[in-house]
Amino acid sequence: MGYSAFQLLKEGLTGNKGWRPVWRDPEPKAEYDIVIIGGGGHGLSTAYYLAKNHGITNVAVLEKGYIGSGNVGRNTTIVRANYFLPGNSEFYSHSLKLWEGLESELNYNVMHSGRGLINLFHSDGQRDAFARRGNMMCNQGDDAILLDRDGVRAELPYLDFENTRFPIYGGLFHPRGGTARHDAVAWGYARAADTLGVDLIQGCEVLDIDVDGGKVTGVQTSRGPIRAKKVGIVVAGRSSQVAAMAGLEVPIESHVLQAFVSEGLKPAVNHVVSFGMGHFYLSQSDKGGLVFGGDLDFYASYAQRGNIPMMEHVMEAGMTLMPAIGKAKVLRSWGGIMDMTPDGSFIIDRTEIDGLYMDCGWCYGGFKAVPASGWCMAHLMAEDRSHEVAQRHTFDRFRTGGGLMDEEGTGSQHNLH
Ligand SMILES: Cc1cc2nc3c(=O)[nH]c(=O)nc-3n(C[C@H](O)[C@H](O)[C@H](O)COP(=O)(O)OP(=O)(O)OC[C@H]3O[C@@H](n4cnc5c(N)ncnc54)[C@H](O)[C@@H]3O)c2cc1C
Numbered sequence: 001m002g003y004s005a006f007q008l009l010k011e012g013l014t015g016n017k018g019w020r021p022v023w024r025d026p027e028p029k030a031e032y033d034i035v036i037i038g039g040g041g042h043g044l045s046t047a048y049y050l051a052k053n054h055g056i057t058n059v060a061v062l063e064k065g066y067i068g069s070g071n072v073g074r075n076t077t078i079v080r081a082n083y084f085l086p087g088n089s090e091f092y093s094h095s096l097k098l099w100e101g102l103e104s105e106l107n108y109n110v111m112h113s114g115r116g117l118i119n120l121f122h123s124d125g126q127r128d129a130f131a132r133r134g135n136m137m138c139n140q141g142d143d144a145i146l147l148d149r150d151g152v153r154a155e156l157p158y159l160d161f162e163n164t165r166f167p168i169y170g171g172l173f174h175p176r177g178g179t180a181r182h183d184a185v186a187w188g189y190a191r192a193a194d195t196l197g198v199d200l201i202q203g204c205e206v207l208d209i210d211v212d213g214g215k216v217t218g219v220q221t222s223r224g225p226i227r228a229k230k231v232g233i234v235v236a237g238r239s240s241q242v243a244a245m246a247g248l249e250v251p252i253e254s255h256v257l258q259a260f261v262s263e264g265l266k267p268a269v270n271h272v273v274s275f276g277m278g279h280f281y282l283s284q285s286d287k288g289g290l291v292f293g294g295d296l297d298f299y300a301s302y303a304q305r306g307n308i309p310m311m312e313h314v315m316e317a318g319m320t321l322m323p324a325i326g327k328a329k330v331l332r333s334w335g336g337i338m339d340m341t342p343d344g345s346f347i348i349d350r351t352e353i354d355g356l357y358m359d360c361g362w363c364y365g366g367f368k369a370v371p372a373s374g375w376c377m378a379h380l381m382a383e384d385r386s387h388e389v390a391q392r393h394t395f396d397r398f399r400t401g402g403g404l405m406d407e408e409g410t411g412s413q414h415n416l417h
Helices: 005-013 041-054 088-100 102-106 124-139 149-155 182-195 236-244 308-321 323-327 370-383 396-400
Strands: 031-037 059-063 117-121 145-148 170-174 199-202 206-212 215-221 224-233 253-264 272-274 281-284 289-300 330-340 347-350 356-360
Touching: 031 041, 031 215, 041 059, 041 182, 041 356, 041 370, 059 224, 088 102, 088 370, 102 182, 117 124, 117 149, 124 145, 124 170, 145 149, 149 170, 182 199, 182 370, 206 224, 224 236, 224 370, 236 253, 236 330, 236 356, 253 308, 289 308, 289 330, 308 323, 347 370, 356 370
Parallel strands: 031 059, 031 224, 059 199, 117 272, 224 356
Antiparallel strands: 117 170, 145 170, 206 215, 215 224, 253 289, 253 330, 272 281, 281 289, 347 356
16 A cells, blocks of 8 residues: 555545555465564564565564564664674664665655764763774764764753763764664565565464474464474564574573653754763654663563663663753653673574574664664575675674674673673
8 A cells, every 4th residue: 555645635534444454464374485483673674675685475474463563663763873893883884774775665654864873972081982983984984973072062952061970072973873763664664575475474473493303394373383494583582482492592681671752842852862971862753752761671581661770770861961851751661672692793693403594682772773684684594695794693603702793892791782
């Protein structure tokens, strides 16, 4: 189904009765060439690029809930390419380029907004680290501008520059960074994959993975068995649990991350802003809500809700940086399950079981990766070799210790990634 101003007007005047579902609701077939477990952003983009880039359309995406019920609809929508380390920088650079063409690629308004992202720094040491990061970003072909204090003040006049515990020294400005409407990204990929022939099967939980003689043969689901030549596990926070169905142990721990949104306010915050001396970041949605978040909760969990101490921690950081935020009422908060790896970087790799692949370990940064992750996972599953921008993202780095991409320099300290 297409959309137009005329159609919106017509439906608005006639009770919205003419809208039709934008993707089919097929019954699962007995067998597919490829089954993707997980209908989040990464599972949907993998299915889309399998069909679009590789011509493989006998594909099913199995989603235990509904499309968009997982982290893809729970994140704070930030999209950026400001990574430092080789391995990450080329991958996220590729992803941002895909974001910039995504609306015409999917013919869907995902509301991608390159509004600019500013990471604040509060000491000389932090300035040096951000200057190096900015140079790496420029070397990668992305954009970065080092702002001094006055430069930040000109862009973000509402921050506290005078009486603050952590004075603002400056910021690293990434003009192409920004946000996108997260649900629309899921819906856009879902509609595009469906149009190319992919079966999206909602309300279909994978309960077991069938393996015979070291090779995957299919899955057992809440809607019956489905045979498959290849299976991709793309389930974000549930990665360890689903991998265990095939007898695999993966280096992933699940933690909760919370987000918050205020009541709608007049436009005030034009960028995405992150505080350098605490876990707090902020943007303003097109509806006017201030969208903000902070650190992980401090324990492993599969609960999709947060805790009150972390709420307090985030609010404190927000008040330190921007006291005016205290006047806004928080409308709601929610949580999602993060698939944390020991080095904070992701995995797109084969497993030791023939025909079984995993895309996981997105930590709290996998929304921005949705286009490139699907692109690379589809490439791996279709051609059985890693895409050039995801070559370093293997399981092996945790076995050998070589090639770890510890972007934050925090090792296996999950709450510090
Ligand atoms: C509060 C919060 C803020 C965030 N902010 C950002 C941000 O600003 N920028 C950014 O880049 N990233 C952010 N993230 C991270 C990002 O949202 C995730 O890394 C990313 O969405 C994970 O990939 P996904 O979309 O495929 O996950 P999901 O949407 O969680 O998809 C996985 C799907 O697998 C399904 N599934 C699980 N088990 C089974 C099973 N057995 N059978 C069938 N289906 C199953 C689940 O129901 C789910 O729908 C944030 C996350 C949270 C929670």
